[in-house]
Amino acid sequence: MESSLPTHAKDNPNVSAEGAPSKNALKKAQKEAEKAAKKAAAKKADEEKRVAQQAQASEDTAKDKYGDLPQDEVKITHLKKLGEEYVDKEVTVISRIHNTRSQSAKLAFLMLRQQGKTIQAVVAANSEAVSRQMVKWSVSLNVNSFVRVTGIVKKPDPPVASASISNLELQVTKIYLVARAAEQLPMQVKDAERPPPAKEEEGQVDAEGAPIVTLKTRLDNRVIDLQTECNQAIFTISSAVEGLFAEYLRKAGSRQFNTPKILGAATEGGSGVFEVKNYFGKSGFLAQSPQLYKQMLIAADCESVFEVGPVFRAENSNTHRHLCEFTGLDFEMVFDHHYHEVLGFAEQLIVFIVHELQARYKDEIAVVQKYFPRAGDFRIKDGKALRLKYFDGIKILRDAGVDTTEQDNFVTDLTTAQEKRLGQLIREKYDTDFYVLDEFPMCVRPFYTKVHPTDPNLSNSYDFFMRGEEIMSGAQRINDAAELEAAMRSKGLDPNSEGFQDYVNAFRQGCRPHAGGGLGLNRIVMFFLGLDNVRQATPFPRDPQRLRP
Amino acid sequence: MESSLPTHAKDNPNVSAEGAPSKNALKKAQKEAEKAAKKAAAKKADEEKRVAQQAQASEDTAKDKYGDLPQDEVKITHLKKLGEEYVDKEVTVISRIHNTRSQSAKLAFLMLRQQGKTIQAVVAANSEAVSRQMVKWSVSLNVNSFVRVTGIVKKPDPPVASASISNLELQVTKIYLVARAAEQLPMQVKDAERPPPAKEEEGQVDAEGAPIVTLKTRLDNRVIDLQTECNQAIFTISSAVEGLFAEYLRKAGSRQFNTPKILGAATEGGSGVFEVKNYFGKSGFLAQSPQLYKQMLIAADCESVFEVGPVFRAENSNTHRHLCEFTGLDFEMVFDHHYHEVLGFAEQLIVFIVHELQARYKDEIAVVQKYFPRAGDFRIKDGKALRLKYFDGIKILRDAGVDTTEQDNFVTDLTTAQEKRLGQLIREKYDTDFYVLDEFPMCVRPFYTKVHPTDPNLSNSYDFFMRGEEIMSGAQRINDAAELEAAMRSKGLDPNSEGFQDYVNAFRQGCRPHAGGGLGLNRIVMFFLGLDNVRQATPFPRDPQRLRP
Secondary structure, eight states, X not given: OGGGSOSOXXXXXXXXXXXXXXXXXXXHHHHHHHHHHHHHHHHHHHHHXXXXXXXXXXXXXXXXXXXXXXXXXXXXXXXXGOOGGGTTOEEEEEEEEEEEEEEETTEEEEEEEETTEEXXXXXXXXXXXXXXHHHHHHHHSOTTOEEEEEEEEEOOSSOOTTSSSTXXXXXXXXXXXXXXXXXXXXXXXXXXXXXXXXXXXXXXXXXXXXXXXXXXXXXXXXXXXXXXXXXXXXXXXXXXXXHHHHHHHHHTTOEEOOOOSEESSOOSOSTTOOEEEEETTEEEEXXXXXXXXXXXXXXXTOOEEEEEEEEEOOOOOOSSSOOSEEEEEEEEEEOSSOTHHHHHHHHHHXXXXXXXXXXXXXXXXXXXXXXXXXXXXXXXXXXXXXXXXXXXXXXXXXXXXXXXXXXXXXXXXXXXXXXXXXXXXXXXXXXXXXXXXXXXXGGGSOTTBOBOSSOTTBBSEEEEEETTEEEEEEEEEOOOXXXXXXXXXXXXXXXXXXXXXXXXHHHHTOXXXXXXXXXXXXXXXXXXXXXXXXXXXXXXXXXXXXXXX | OGXXXXXXXXXXXXXXXXXXOOHHHXXXXXXXXXXXXXXXXXXXXXXXXXXXXXXXXXXXXXXXXXXXXXXXXXXXXXXXXXOGGGTTOEEEEEEEEEEEEEEETTEEEEXXXXXXXXXXXXXEOSBTTBOHHHXXXXXXXXTTOEEEEEEEEEOOSSOXXXXXXXTOXXXXXXXXXXXXXXXSOXXXXXXXXXXXXXXXXXXXXXXXXXXXXXXXXXXXXXXXXXXXXXXXXXXXXXXXXXXXHXXXXXXXXXXXXXXXXXXXXXXXXXXXXXXXXXXXXXXXXXXXXXXXXXXXXXXXTOOEEXXXXXXXXXXXXXXXXXXXXXXXXXXXXXXXXXXXXXXXXXXXXXHHHHHHHHHHOHHHHXXXXXHSGGGXXXXXXXGSOEEEEHHHHHHHHHHTTOOOHHHHTTSOOOOHHHHHHHHHHHHHHHOOSEEEXXXXXXXXXXXXXXXXXXXXXXXXXXXXXXXXXXXXXXXXXXXOHHHHHHHHHHTTOOTTSHHHHHHHHHHHTXXXXXXXXXXXXXXXXXXXXXXXXXXXXXXXXXXXXXXXX
16 A cells, blocks of 8 residues: 555665665565554553543543543634634634643643644643643644644744644643544655645655655545645635636536446547456447537527536646646637637636636635745736737747747647746747637638638637636637548548537537537646646646556 | 437337347447438538528528527637526527427427526517518427527416526527537436436336436436536535535645555455556556545644545445445544544534535425435434444444344444334434434454444444434554554454554654544435435546446
8 A cells, every 4th residue: 555654764774875676675564554543542442541540540630631522513714714802712623733841840832723724722731720741641642633722822932833734732731632643644744834845756854854755645545635734725825716616607507417337339549548457248438538528419499508517538648737637617608790709708717717816815825835936926917818820929929939830831739848948938929828819721620610611721719827727728719521431531530420420410400609618626726826747736646657546 | 338328218129028148139230320320410511501502592591590600709708697587688508409389381380408407599580580480490400409599587377387597588680509419318317307217127117218328328328417407406515515524624624635556466355356466567556545645644643634635435225225336525633632623623523514504505305306305305413423322323223123132242333224224213213314423333444444442342433324324434543563563463464564554653753632424425415315226426436336437
């Protein structure tokens, strides 16, 4: 098991400093670690019990003020709600122990943590209300355990620099154990709160000898990793993007649908598709996008639809921005006269999301910015998308000295490097991080794309970019069966094959002109916040190497 | 291909009235039908062209008022927006031709349809503005084609009984073709608008000889079927349920997550799981629920999470309420003192959804009620869930003479028949369609369920019922690793197996007590509206027999 290995390789006798451990050594180490952890946990529990009993046996003036959780139902306050209006008031919080420090037999400091926010708690045996036994018990608790703490809110002078709620602290009057953490954890939250190393190499330490954990280790121990202040903020923003997408679409009268993810045939290209082994004796395939189904819903008079759901790509792409499973934000809608009605709608969607994030989630963006400095600087000039034609984008690159011969000759689409460069040039020239390229060459777009009305080399299609990286692809779609069949044949696809019949038939019974697009939730979060890797914007990422946790 | 077969079996010489056609006959019939359809379409197009040319050749006073769509960008009005305030005003709509009727060379009636709503349009050659050629062209259009119609809104006397917008009609001044439908469709929307037959048998006709289409035929031709007034309303309500669920959770501070659907190991029982054939050389499995992952998010300090996403069940259950892929509405949250905090929250969630549906979607519910008479009568007494203990529910059954020996002796859970009977008894006794059973026997619940604090035979778990059928299962979950391992072993599961390690480890590092539940979107819609079958509440259902369209 990957995730139970202690991160501190130097503590483990089976792992040499020079090389990677063998599989057997890993297994052995793991078993021993588990055994040791169990033994330690049992010992710890015994000791805690002994201390508690001892405490109760001796004259403990505070014996009801700590230990096992009582059954009383006191009012609980969330750490994030605490403000100066609480000073000198009593509050009860349920939080983790971020760390403990024993100053003396009569004085201990606990750092409490809830959803990444930290506050200092002082356990001081300076009256009958708090006993020495209570102080001792408090510091005996394992880091990351959950406690219910009652205390008086005070204003420390000077502020507690190491706490995120630095202007307040708690004078503890009661402390009870809610859930115990094991003594030895594979990774500490405080380790995950330091910036990742420049290179993905295990075993690095910082100037103070503290381990620097790689992205791999963080993702192997994702349940602990997600507890950092930064990750709590990232996933608040991710949730918000999902909500804002739906909010915008619903306001426009669009309806949410959930189209099937198991399909009877591979459609959008067989190589990138996962196969379901045995669907009641038949082969099934995982949807690479809801494209065909959302168009079928348009053909079914739904007029404007959206979907939020998983998208599966069996592509062996091991990059910073590819996943084998991601959350697609898809929409599709009829238009009255021109596909630019839909394009404008989609541009305003992104403007809305960015604007609302910056208005409603200032605090979370500021937290992420401590770890990813670009988080706060996403810019949309004049609150409006910059829309360029594809070949105007190519011209900007060419004018800056980039070789665009292949693009000029319709050989390939923009490369990732060219996209990023274009993003930089556009930021310099237009002062914006969000732009759209319209009228892509027909040859680089999928078969269902509508050709440009006057130039057969071009198409009514567009890509959206944030900080120079693609977040959305979209287009007007072919809405006539005969035209669609011809387009499929010209791309070497058989419109009569099992995977396409239902789709093509949808257009035989009449379908209005329509357009749409598909956004990647994880990419929007990544590029908006300026993260390094799409995995940082994915709670439990799936890539060619990773199927756990 | 299933879906191209004509529904009118009597028209097809290869299908005998007595029995089902052979496979070969079906294939042949299908090929012939396709050939005929193609031929007819070509003929039709030729004829339309000829008529148009003829019209233009002769003295056509209205030759610019009909035919191919011009490039002008006139304002488009949606049919559902039309009201009496439009009388005597000119509007332009884009709608389908529901049917056509030629009264004379000078007068035709078109029924127009948009998203299930219908209105009569009159094409009358009574002035120079509308020519006989225009009347002829209008009735020559295939049913289901899209047209852009400009006309003056009038108030017909008497109202047009056959139109859903019966108080208005359009006096056509212009009509252009937007998208042509094939002449022969596998099913007509008007056929799908009649109630389904009592028995799933093909070839039935009603008193007037019109075909009664089975659910199978409807689902085979789902793109056409979804165009009915009733289906348009059902999926407006389905979209609303999804939105209201998210709205309620977000208001309560919960965050939306998307957990992976491809897993590295089968977890919640191997028999009901779909396998992904080749995940980069490894085996993958489709998630049977987000249960383990939403709990891992709770262990990762997320405190309150929800997810809307597909749930995959490889169960060979061919019933009115089982699907192999459905949309799960899942939530999970920590509580301060008692799991009833979460239970109460979930009860209020359902009350909120039902209340808002009844307040915001009166029109859609009324439409569904025309086809499913119970749609409008869903009742929650005093706007509050009725909460009973499981064994109090059993007692109600026993008191009514139902044999509950197996339940009394902890042998099995309630059967479907018992659930339905209990629903009837509760409606009679308590005047409500929504009730909750709490404290289920431990033996019928999954391993992660928290045992009742004082009775080891019971558990802190609950099911929700609408009209006597289950829509949700939920519980307090075990939040201690040692307790969880023991519970798994007692159910014959290995906590150290690959599929469980990450999950069990999540509790080793400390996790707060929490509870949650999982709702089925499709079932809520089905039971709320009193539909017959969960497939009617699913845009493209997946079951052991169906992987298309």
